[in-house]
Amino acid sequence: MTSASRIWVTGASEGIGLGLITHYRRLGWQTVGSSRRPDKPEAADQWIQADLSIATERQRAIDQVLHDGKWPDLVVLNAGIGHWASVEDSKTIDSERIFALNYWAVVDLSRLLMQKANGRPIHAVVMSSIAARFGQKNLATYSASKAALALWAESLNQEWRDGPHRIQLIMPGVVQTDIMRHSIGKDGLPLGNQAKEHGGWSVERTAAKIEAATRSPQFSHILASPSTRLALVLHDLWPSLFYLLLRRKL
Numbered sequence: 001m002t003s004a005s006r007i008w009v010t011g012a013s014e015g016i017g018l019g020l021i022t023h024y025r026r027l028g029w030q031t032v033g034s035s036r037r038p039d040k041p042e043a044a045d046q047w048i049q050a051d052l053s054i055a056t057e058r059q060r061a062i063d064q065v066l067h068d069g070k071w072p073d074l075v076v077l078n079a080g081i082g083h084w085a086s087v088e089d090s091k092t093i094d095s096e097r098i099f100a101l102n103y104w105a106v107v108d109l110s111r112l113l114m115q116k117a118n119g120r121p122i123h124a125v126v127m128s129s130i131a132a133r134f135g136q137k138n139l140a141t142y143s144a145s146k147a148a149l150a151l152w153a154e155s156l157n158q159e160w161r162d163g164p165h166r167i168q169l170i171m172p173g174v175v176q177t178d179i180m181r182h183s184i185g186k187d188g189l190p191l192g193n194q195a196k197e198h199g200g201w202s203v204e205r206t207a208a209k210i211e212a213a214t215r216s217p218q219f220s221h222i223l224a225s226p227s228t229r230l231a232l233v234l235h236d237l238w239p240s241l242f243y244l245l246l247r248r249k250l
């Protein structure tokens with residue numbers, strides 16, 4: 001009898017992360033989830049409570065994932081937090097919180113996995129955003145954290161090219177989650193009811209697309225409509241026209 005494949009998803013208490021463990025459980029995988037919350041969602045076979053913006057908690061989370069000696073077949077480093085403030089209003093302490101989770105947690109967890117791998121292959125998926133590809137008002141810190149993550153992952157992909165490990169980059173467009181409500185505002189607190197409506201792809205569709213992406217050999221995957229992808233091409237080729245059209249749309 002072969003044992004079920006195992007997935008570890010960070011930020012699995014809600015949103016895209018919860019959608020992922022729900023999707024993979026349905027496919028028969030053994031699911032390990034983590035977030036700051038103590039309560040295990042039904043879709044998680046194993047739950048690890050950890051604040052991944054803290055270095056010691058990352059080490060503890062890795063130890064708990066590996067405590068029974070079972071190596072995860074897939075690790076989705078998904079936990080992330082938004083920031084909504086102008087550059088002038090952004091406090092350094094808040095920007096550091098954003099980078100601690102969106103960038104440093106992913107970098108650190110990947111390195112800890114490498115140290116523990118001992119010949120076993122790593123398949124890591126990291127969650128950036130299309131916000132990494134262009135500038136928007138009030139999103140400088142968030143976008144910079146996701147852009148740093150994307151280029152870090154692209155670099156690691158080169159390092160891992162001829163070895164056993166794999167990394168893939170997911171860049172979602174807008175997904176219907178409470179990410180805006182959880183985003184930190186200029187006062188350092190979650191926006192809550194001040195958050196703008198956040199429509200877009202469903203969590204289920206996003207999870208299914210991420211799962212399909214992990215089966216493809218391609219490194220980078222943009223999860224967005226053809227018109228959004230076209231806009232990203234326009235940004236790279238003719239940025240002034242892109243920003244003119246963006247301002248008209250907003």
Ligand SMILES: NC(=O)c1ccc[n+]([C@@H]2O[C@H](COP(=O)([O-])OP(=O)(O)OC[C@H]3O[C@@H](n4cnc5c(N)ncnc54)[C@H](OP(=O)(O)O)[C@@H]3O)[C@@H](O)[C@H]2O)c1
Binds near residue numbers: 036200
């Ligand atoms: N939704 C979108 O439109 C969108 C678009 C592009 C990219 N993304 C990216 O996709 C990922 C998931 O976003 P989402 O929309 O699902 O967000 P979400 O609904 O706000 O969920 C965020 C998850 O991260 C966890 N988390 C937050 N802070 C944490 C911390 N310090 N330590 C550990 N876990 C923490 C949260 O759980 P706890 O509160 O229980 O800790 C929650 O499970 C993020 O990286 C986000 O940047 C989202």
